[in-house]
Amino acid sequence: MYEYRVIRSDRRTLALEITRDGELLVRAPRRVTDRQIQGFVQKHGDWIRKHYRPKSPVVPFSDEEAERIKQKARTLFPLLVDEWAARMGVIHTGVTVRMQHTRWGSCSGKNHINLNALLVLFPTQVLDYVIVHELAHCFEHNHSARFWKLVETNMPDYKQAKQWLKEYGVEFSRRIP
Numbered sequence: 001m002y003e004y005r006v007i008r009s010d011r012r013t014l015a016l017e018i019t020r021d022g023e024l025l026v027r028a029p030r031r032v033t034d035r036q037i038q039g040f041v042q043k044h045g046d047w048i049r050k051h052y053r054p055k056s057p058v059v060p061f062s063d064e065e066a067e068r069i070k071q072k073a074r075t076l077f078p079l080l081v082d083e084w085a086a087r088m089g090v091i092h093t094g095v096t097v098r099m100q101h102t103r104w105g106s107c108s109g110k111n112h113i114n115l116n117a118l119l120v121l122f123p124t125q126v127l128d129y130v131i132v133h134e135l136a137h138c139f140e141h142n143h144s145a146r147f148w149k150l151v152e153t154n155m156p157d158y159k160q161a162k163q164w165l166k167e168y169g170v171e172f173s174r175r176i177p
Helices: 034-043 045-051 063-088 117-121 124-136 145-154 158-173
Strands: 005-009 015-018 024-029 094-098 105-107 112-116
Touching: 015 045, 024 034, 034 045, 063 094, 063 112, 063 117, 063 124, 063 145, 105 124, 112 117, 112 124, 117 124, 117 158, 124 145, 124 158
Parallel strands: 005 024, 094 112
Antiparallel strands: 015 024, 105 112
C-alpha cells in the first residue's frame, strides 16, 4: 500500500495526483468514505506503480553549487542554441538562463529562448531535445502536428529524451533552494 494524503473538497470525483515534490495525493468529494478512497487507490495501483516514486530526502543545492550551475549554463547554452539554430535554419533573438522549478524551457512570441540552468546537469541528448523543442517554437508557436514533425525531423529520437525529463527531471528541480 502507498502512503498518500487525502484532500476533501466539493469536487464530484476522485482523482490521484503526484505533486512536484513527489507526494501522492487523493482528491476526494466530502461524501466519500475512507474505505472508498482505499479501494480507489488499490484499483489504480498499476498507474501509481508506473508514475509514483516515494519522496526521498532532498538535499538542496548550496548557493555555491547553484551559482556554478548557472554560470556553466550561461556559458554553454548560447553556443548550443546558436549551433542548433543554424542547423534548423531559424533565427532567435537571444537566450536567457534561469533556475526554474517547473519549466525546462520556453520560447517567447519574439523568439527569445529561455532555458533552465539545471539542464546543464542532464544527458546531452536531453539538453539538445529541449533546445530543439524551443527552437521549433520559432516556426510553430504551438504543439501542433507540424510542430512535432519539426522536432522529429531535427531529432528523430526525441521521445527518449522527453521521457527522461518526465521520469528524472523533477528530482533535480526539487533541489533548487
